[in-house]
Amino acid sequence: MKNPYLPLPMRLVKNFVETEDKLIHTFTLEFLNEEDEKLFQYLPGQFAEVSVFGVGEAPFGIASSPTEPGHLKFSVAKVGVVTTTLHQLPEGTVLGVRGPLGNNYPIEEFKGKNLVVIGGGFAFTTLRSLITYILHPDHRGDYGELTVIYGARNPGLLLYKDELAEWEKRPDINLVCTIDRPVEGWNGRVGFVPTVTKEVAPSAENAYAVICGPPVMIKFTMPVLEELGFAPEQIIMSLENRMKCGIGMCGRCNVGNKYVCKDGPIFTRAQLNQLPNEY
Amino acid sequence: MLLVNKGQFTDWLNQLIQVYQVYAPVKEDDYFCFKKINSGDQVTLNYTNSKVPPKEVLFPRSEKLFCYRYENGGVQLTEQIDESKKIIVGLRPCDAKSFLLLDGVFNSDKYHDPYYLTRRNNTVLVGLGCNQPAATCFCTSLGGGPFATEGLDLLLVDIGDRYVVEVLTDRGRELLSGLELPAADQEAQEAARRVKEGAALSTQVNLEGLKSKLDVIFYDPIWDLIHEKCLGCAACTYTCPTCHCFDIVDEAEGNEGCRIRNWDACMFPLFTLHGSGHNPRPTGKERFRQRVMHKFKYFVDNFNAIACVGCGRCIINCPVNLDIREVLAEIQGSEVRSDKQ
Amino acid sequence: MNELTRAIQETAQKLLQNKEVELVVGFAEGSLPLRNTPCFVRQPEEAQRLVWGYGCENNLANYLRKRPEKVAVVAKGCDSRSIVELIKENQIDRDKLVVIGVPCRGTIDRKKVTRLLAGKELLKAEVRDGQVVLIGKEFGETVPLEQLLYDTCLNCQHPNPVLFDIMMGEPVPVKETECFADVANFETKTPAEKRAYLMQELSRCIRCYACRQACPMCFCEECFVDCSMPQWLSKSSLNVQDNVFFQAVRALHLAGRCVDCGACDRACPMGIDLRTLTRKMVKDVQELFGYTAGVSLDLKPPLAAPINTTSPATFNQDGR
Numbered sequence: 001m002k003n004p005y006l007p008l009p010m011r012l013v014k015n016f017v018e019t020e021d022k023l024i025h026t027f028t029l030e031f032l033n034e035e036d037e038k039l040f041q042y043l044p045g046q047f048a049e050v051s052v053f054g055v056g057e058a059p060f061g062i063a064s065s066p067t068e069p070g071h072l073k074f075s076v077a078k079v080g081v082v083t084t085t086l087h088q089l090p091e092g093t094v095l096g097v098r099g100p101l102g103n104n105y106p107i108e109e110f111k112g113k114n115l116v117v118i119g120g121g122f123a124f125t126t127l128r129s130l131i132t133y134i135l136h137p138d139h140r141g142d143y144g145e146l147t148v149i150y151g152a153r154n155p156g157l158l159l160y161k162d163e164l165a166e167w168e169k170r171p172d173i174n175l176v177c178t179i180d181r182p183v184e185g186w187n188g189r190v191g192f193v194p195t196v197t198k199e200v201a202p203s204a205e206n207a208y209a210v211i212c213g214p215p216v217m218i219k220f221t222m223p224v225l226e227e228l229g230f231a232p233e234q235i236i237m238s239l240e241n242r243m244k245c246g247i248g249m250c251g252r253c254n255v256g257n258k259y260v261c262k263d264g265p266i267f268t269r270a271q272l273n274q275l276p277n278e279y
Numbered sequence: 280m281l282l283v284n285k286g287q288f289t290d291w292l293n294q295l296i297q298v299y300q301v302y303a304p305v306k307e308d309d310y311f312c313f314k315k316i317n318s319g320d321q322v323t324l325n326y327t328n329s330k331v332p333p334k335e336v337l338f339p340r341s342e343k344l345f346c347y348r349y350e351n352g353g354v355q356l357t358e359q360i361d362e363s364k365k366i367i368v369g370l371r372p373c374d375a376k377s378f379l380l381l382d383g384v385f386n387s388d389k390y391h392d393p394y395y396l397t398r399r400n401n402t403v404l405v406g407l408g409c410n411q412p413a414a415t416c417f418c419t420s421l422g423g424g425p426f427a428t429e430g431l432d433l434l435l436v437d438i439g440d441r442y443v444v445e446v447l448t449d450r451g452r453e454l455l456s457g458l459e460l461p462a463a464d465q466e467a468q469e470a471a472r473r474v475k476e477g478a479a480l481s482t483q484v485n486l487e488g489l490k491s492k493l494d495v496i497f498y499d500p501i502w503d504l505i506h507e508k509c510l511g512c513a514a515c516t517y518t519c520p521t522c523h524c525f526d527i528v529d530e531a532e533g534n535e536g537c538r539i540r541n542w543d544a545c546m547f548p549l550f551t552l553h554g555s556g557h558n559p560r561p562t563g564k565e566r567f568r569q570r571v572m573h574k575f576k577y578f579v580d581n582f583n584a585i586a587c588v589g590c591g592r593c594i595i596n597c598p599v600n601l602d603i604r605e606v607l608a609e610i611q612g613s614e615v616r617s618d619k620q
Numbered sequence: 621m622n623e624l625t626r627a628i629q630e631t632a633q634k635l636l637q638n639k640e641v642e643l644v645v646g647f648a649e650g651s652l653p654l655r656n657t658p659c660f661v662r663q664p665e666e667a668q669r670l671v672w673g674y675g676c677e678n679n680l681a682n683y684l685r686k687r688p689e690k691v692a693v694v695a696k697g698c699d700s701r702s703i704v705e706l707i708k709e710n711q712i713d714r715d716k717l718v719v720i721g722v723p724c725r726g727t728i729d730r731k732k733v734t735r736l737l738a739g740k741e742l743l744k745a746e747v748r749d750g751q752v753v754l755i756g757k758e759f760g761e762t763v764p765l766e767q768l769l770y771d772t773c774l775n776c777q778h779p780n781p782v783l784f785d786i787m788m789g790e791p792v793p794v795k796e797t798e799c800f801a802d803v804a805n806f807e808t809k810t811p812a813e814k815r816a817y818l819m820q821e822l823s824r825c826i827r828c829y830a831c832r833q834a835c836p837m838c839f840c841e842e843c844f845v846d847c848s849m850p851q852w853l854s855k856s857s858l859n860v861q862d863n864v865f866f867q868a869v870r871a872l873h874l875a876g877r878c879v880d881c882g883a884c885d886r887a888c889p890m891g892i893d894l895r896t897l898t899r900k901m902v903k904d905v906q907e908l909f910g911y912t913a914g915v916s917l918d919l920k921p922p923l924a925a926p927i928n929t930t931s932p933a934t935f936n937q938d939g940r
Contacts, residue, residue, distance in 0.1 A: 001393045005344045005527075005538070009354050032353060051538075053347045053354060054531030058554075079554030081848045094354045096347075215557070241559060242551050244527045247390040250543070251524030252550050254573070255559075256497075257580035262389060276497045278551075278559040278569075307824065308891040309734050325739065330889065331826065340826060341856035411757070413741055415652070508658040510682070512830035514889045528855050539856045544828070549846050598834050598887035599678055600650040600657035 004247050007051045007096025008036040010072070015091055018075055020156025024122050025087050026063065026075045029095060040100060042066055043107060044129035045238060045266045048099030049246050050074060050082075052089070058082040059243045059261070062100065063125035065132035067139070072097065075125045075159055101246040102265045105130050105210060105236060114144035116202040118221060120151050120193050120213025124159045126238060127212050131173070132163075140172060147202045151178040151193040151217070155186050176200055194220040197228075204229035210236045222269075232270035239265045239272075239279045255279050281444040281460040282467050288442060291458060292319030295366055299403075302336045303368040304329055313367065324369045324437070327413045328590060332520035333370045334377060337398045338385075340517075341541045344394065344527070348535040359537070360393055365402040366454070373418045373588040375406050375430035377520030383582040384523050394540075403450050406431040410474050415591030417482040417604065423588055425478040438470035484604050485611055486575075486585070492610060493576040497568070501613050505606055506567030508599045513544035515593035515603075516570070521586040524550070545569045571606060624672035624722060627788040628694055631720055633667035635692050641718055645683050646670040646694035653745045654728050654752075658683065670694065672788075674747050677727040677770070679883040681836035685711040693717065696724035698772075698881035700781035701914025702836040705877050708921060711839060721784025723792040726765075726773030728752065731891060733768055737761075772882030772895065775799050782915050803903045806896050815864075818897070822863035824890040827855075831894055832870065834887035837877045844869060871897040876905045876923040879914040 014028035027050075031037040042048075042062055051057040058080065064073035078087050089095075105126070115134065119127045127148075134143050148167070152158045158177060167175045178189040178196045189196055193213065202209075209230050211221060218237070225235055241253035241260040248262030256275040258264065267275075283291070295301050296317065303322040305314040310330035316322060343359040382399065385392035409416070409425035418424060428434050432451030435442040443463045446452050463471070516522040526543035530536050543550060546567070551560045560566050578586035587603075594602050632644040648659035648669045656675035660683075661667055672694075680693050681702035695703060700719060706712040733742055733754065744755040752768055754761045766774075773779075780791040809817065829845075832838045844852050845866055852869075853862045871878075878898045885894045905911050909922035 001391050001396065003358060003360075003393045004390045005392075005394075006356060006358065009356075051529075053349070053538075054529050054536045056529045057527070057538075077554070081851070083554070084849070094349070094352070096354070096356075240553070242553055244525070244543075247392075248387055249384055249390070249392055249523070250526070250540075251545065251573075252543070254569075254577065256572075257577040262387070278565065309731055310891065327739075327741065341858045343858075411741070414743055504660065507660045508683070510830065510833035510887070512833035512887065513826075513828035514830040514887070517826050517828045518889060526855065530854055530856065539858065541856045542826070547829075547846075594651065596889040598830050598883075598889075600652060600655050602651040602657075605651060 005098070005245070007049070007057070007098045008040065009033070010095050010097045012089055012091055012093045012095055013071065015087075015089060018159050019122070020154075023078050024075055024157075024159065025078075026073060026159070027086065028064075029072045029074070029097060030070065032094065037070070040072075040097075042100035043104035044133045045103065045105035045126050046100040047102050047126070047246075047265060048072065048074075048097050049101065049243075050076075050086070051096030051098070052082055052085050053094075053096060055085045056082045057096070057098070059101070059246055061126035061129075061238070061265075063128050065129045065136070067133055067136040075122060075128075077122050098246065102261055103263070105266055106208075107133065110134075110208055111142045112144065112206075114203070114205075114207040115146050116207055116209040117146070117148045117150075118193060118197060118209060118211040118213070119149070120217040121153070121157065122159060123212040123214065123238075123240075124150060127210065128160055128163070130210065131167070135167075135170070135173060144206065145174065146172065147174045147176070147200065149176045149178070149193060149197055149200055151180070151191075151196065151213075153180045154183055155179055155188075192220070193217050194224050197221055197224045201228060204231075204234060208234050208236055212238050232273055233268055235269035237267055237269060237272065239267060241279055280463040280468060280471070281446065281455065282441055282463040283444055283458070283460050284441045287458075289319035289322075292316070292322065292368065294457065295368075295454075298364065300363050300365045301368060302333065302365060313370070322369065324407055324435075326369075327409075327411070328371060328416070328592065329374075330592075330596075331518055332377065332590065332592065333367050333374050334381065334520050334523075336365065336367055337378065337402060338381065338395050338523060341539055342394060344538045344540055346535065346537045350534075358393075360397050362397055362401060365398065366405060367402060368405045369407045369435070370404060371409055371590070372406055372425065372427040372429070372431065372434070373416070373423050373590040374520050375404055376418075376421075376423050376427065376588045377590075378404070379430045380521050380578075380582070380584060380586055380588070381523055383584070403432045403454055404430065405451070405454070406434045408434055408436045408475070408478070410437055410478055412478055412480050413591060414481050415594045416480055416589060417484045417591065418589035419480050420482075420484040420486055421585055421587055421589045425480070426475050436471040436474060438467060438474055441467065443467050443471040482591075482604065484589070484607055486607070489575055489607065489611060490579050492613075493572060496610065496613070497572070499613065501610065502564050502568045505609060506563045506601075509546070509563055509567050509601050510599055511546050511548070511563050511566065512598065513542075513546050514596045514598060515601075516544040516546060517542055518592040518596045520588055520590055520592070521574070545573065571610075575607070622672060624788050625670070628670050628672055628720060628722070629667045631786055631788065632661060632670055632692065632694075633664045635718060636661070636664040636667060640690070641692040642689040643687075644670070644692045644694070644720075645680050646720070647672065647676040647678075647680075649673075650675055652730075653742050654730055654733065672722060674726070674728045674752075674765070676724075677883075677886055679834070679836050679881045681706060681712075682834065682883070684717065685836075685839055687712075687716070690716045691718070692720055694720045694722055695781050695784065696722050697776060697778040697780055697782065698724075698879055698914075700783045701778060701879035702881060704783050704914040704917055705879065705921070706836060707917060708924075709877075718786070719781065719784045721781030721787045723781070723787075723789055724773070724776075724779045725792055726769040726776070726779070728765075728768045729770040729886075736763065736768070770882055770886070771802070772880060772885070775880070777912075778915065783917065800899070800903050802896065803899050806900060818864045818867070819860050821892050822867060823860045824892055825857065825860075825863040825866075826890060827857055827863070827866075828889065830887040830889060831867075831884035834883040835874070836881075836883070837874055838870070844873075867894060867897055871901050874898060875901045876909070876911055876921050877913055878902055
């Protein structure tokens with residue numbers, strides 16, 4: 001019997017301060033055993049439980065893409081005991097990783113469709129995985145237009161700044177970054193994500209919208225998407241309830257009869273409309 | 280059907296202890312709990328219901344999942360799977376049924392919990408029929424009964440100085456192999472029949488239509504008041520044979536330690552509290568609703584069975600006498616409103 | 621219907637009718653013999669659900685903290701004492717509370733009944749003239765009430781509410797001296813014996829926190845047992861010492877605040893003796909500070925730290 005509670009050992013090879021406020025670090029982990037890497041087959045949208053042995057484990061969306069072999073990436077906010085410890089860890093530390101867990105973005109259904117990816121704050125991790133996956137030369141041809149709207153309070157809080165700069169230059173992605181208030185030196189857009197989405201006005205025809213961000217952003221972007229003609233079936237969301245086991249047994253992450261860890265974390269708006277609002 | 284006299288039964292337990300870990304009801308304070316016994320004399324079988332259900336034998340309050348040790352720049356993990364052979368003797372049919380419900384949780388289509396399942400596969404269940412069900416028992420409302428055999432390997436029926444033994448599985452038969460018990464004679468069978476007839480339940484709970492009601496009642500104002508006296512402790516969930524929620528924590532000492540899982544409860548605010556401070560079930564209302572919904576709706580959606588066996592422990596142990604029978608009756612009696620937020 | 625029940629119903633009905641309060645918290649008939657259950661009444665016509673009996677064992681002060689609306693509460697002596705302490709701790713707004721005081725003759729300890737019946741199931745009970753009639757399948761027993769009351773009630777010095785707006789019935793006689801015989805007995809033990817006793821008792825703890833939840837004075841936003849940064853004690857029950865630590869800190873945190881209502885002890889499904897620790901604290905506080913919790917609104921709690929509201933720096937850098 002395979003033990004779903006046993007983490008795979010991984011080495012922390014990079015502990016990178018991702019945002020100017022230093023509250024988000026991006027961790028790059030490498031498998032200690034080659035065979036583990038082969039077992040760890042994941043797709044964008046899935047998550048993993050990261051263990052700091054002796055402190056505990058916590059679930060994080062996988063920020064790297066399966067098109068980037070050799071490592072996993074997690075961008076982690078400092079909120080609790082595991083994340084605070086993680087932030088302080090020296091490179092070289094051995095950690096544990098359990099996964100991949102949960103479902104993935106419906107990349108098969110996305111094929112042949114235009115994609116509108118909307119993200120806010122540090123909830124950009126699995127969106128990065130998705131975008132990186134789609135932009136890979138092996139996959140880019142499978143998908144239509146790719147529009148990315150990404151907002152943060154200020155430029156310093158945007159994740160993956162180097163990659164954003166690279167994406168800016170590419171013709172096959174329409175990247176719109178926005179910040180809440182004008183700042184000197186910022187030449188991009190200013191405004192909240194819902195407003196910017198309205199301005200960018202991506203077409204709902206033959207398209208999916210994937211949205212991840214703080215609850216208030218989601219709340220105000222939803223009506224905009226509706227106005228643009230996105231049906232609930234065309235809107236993809238990722239939920240983040242508190243989790244422990246990650247395999248649908250410990251009982252805390254359920255939304256109605258669905259477990260975010262096992263049946264999610266990716267749901268369509270239409271699916272969520274059928275469930276209670278406990279997330 | 281076989282027959283064993285009670286003295287012989289104790290001897291049998293003493294034999295079993297040589298080979299198996301034997302768990303049986305043992306008196307503790309004013310109640311009974313399933314304990315690992317060293318001698319057949321420790322067992323008391325004329326008990327009504329154990330305080331904590333025997334689920335704690337297969338799914339302990341706290342258990343080590345693995346131990347870790349940092350060494351030579353790596354980490355060494357040691358699984359802590361309990362592979363010992365066990366017998367639970369004297370468990371009630373309702374508790375046996377609860378294992379069938381827990382099986383669904385711990386043996387899902389996608390994941391298998393090796394801790395529970397290994398114990399489960401290595402455990403023989405010797406049930407004891409209920410000659411005198413308590414006034415708080417309502418197993419028959421949930422498809423069980425004082426002499427239900429579902430989930431058991433053997434069932435004992437107490438007919439005074441002897442037990443009639445119903446052999447239900449090969450595993451049960453094997454357990455008896457060394458004993459050469461006589462078949463139950465006409466008189467014993469007749470006595471067992473009388474005992475069964477005399478074991479009537481005084482409580483029934485109307486579950487008809489409950490599920491379809493719960494399907495549309497999530498936003499109903501009924502939840503605002505129904506939980507009001509609930510204190511938010513876990514006396515009900517920890518003594519419930521089907522409650523299975525748990526927490527996972529690490530305990531460290533120096534460069535080694537263990538990962539442990541502990542029972543946890545949907546009644547605690549911390550259970551669902553996000554790191555951000557947001558809580559999807561912020562008050563007693565949402566938490567109590569979750570408990571009722573999980574047992575009587577979500578579990579039915581997912582496993583086609585109600586996650587309650589009618590053992591009555593939550594009724595007896597609630598510090599404020601919040602009685603699940605009354606809660607269900609109130610829900611049943613309420614008008615169905617359209618389920619809009 | 622007994623006189624107290626009638627008086628409580630009438631009072632509650634009037635308070636609701638006159639819109640003096642929006643809610644009355646009292647007791648209703650319970651679903652088990654000798655058991656009353658907390659009851660929340662909002663409509664005048666529902667006041668008839670309220671009763672008074674020997675199963676009114678819960679401390680209703682627990683439901684009164686930080687309530688937005690005007691509330692009336694049916695309070696026996698111990699409930700009223702908790703209310704006093706909660707007012708002092710700014711958990712209850714006195715102006716929004718009407719106390720319906722009930723002189724209390726004690727409540728029945730169902731564990732004593734269980735012990736007495738030795739396995740037989742109680743199906744019905746009646747209390748008449750100081751006698752309890754216990755009825756079950758094929759048996760009926762009559763036992764003096766005194767024999768079945770909670771130890772807390774037998775020791776109680778304040779059966780009459782110390783704080784009330786309306787009093788139901790006549791005060792009951794108060795016992796002359798406080799009896800700390802049980803604590804004295806505990807005190808004679810050696811530290812090793814005390815430890816052994818507590819370890820023995822708390823080996824049965826299942827960490828359901830019914831004790832904490834039942835206590836009107838346990839209202840920390842984050843209980844120290846739930847705290848993860850730092851984690852003060854293990855959350856597992858593998859180590860009994862941590863169960864003892866939990867109760868020891870709980871008792872200490874209740875020093876000078878605990879009114880010895882016994883709610884924690886009653887709530888414990890495992891029947892663990894929790895009162896020895898809390899009563900030891902009650903006795904110590906009485907001896908050291910001459911303070912009895914909950915008897916007067918004017919007396920300052922002895923362990924309430926003088927908080928300087930203008931400067932949060934109460935501690936110097938050495939932590940003193």
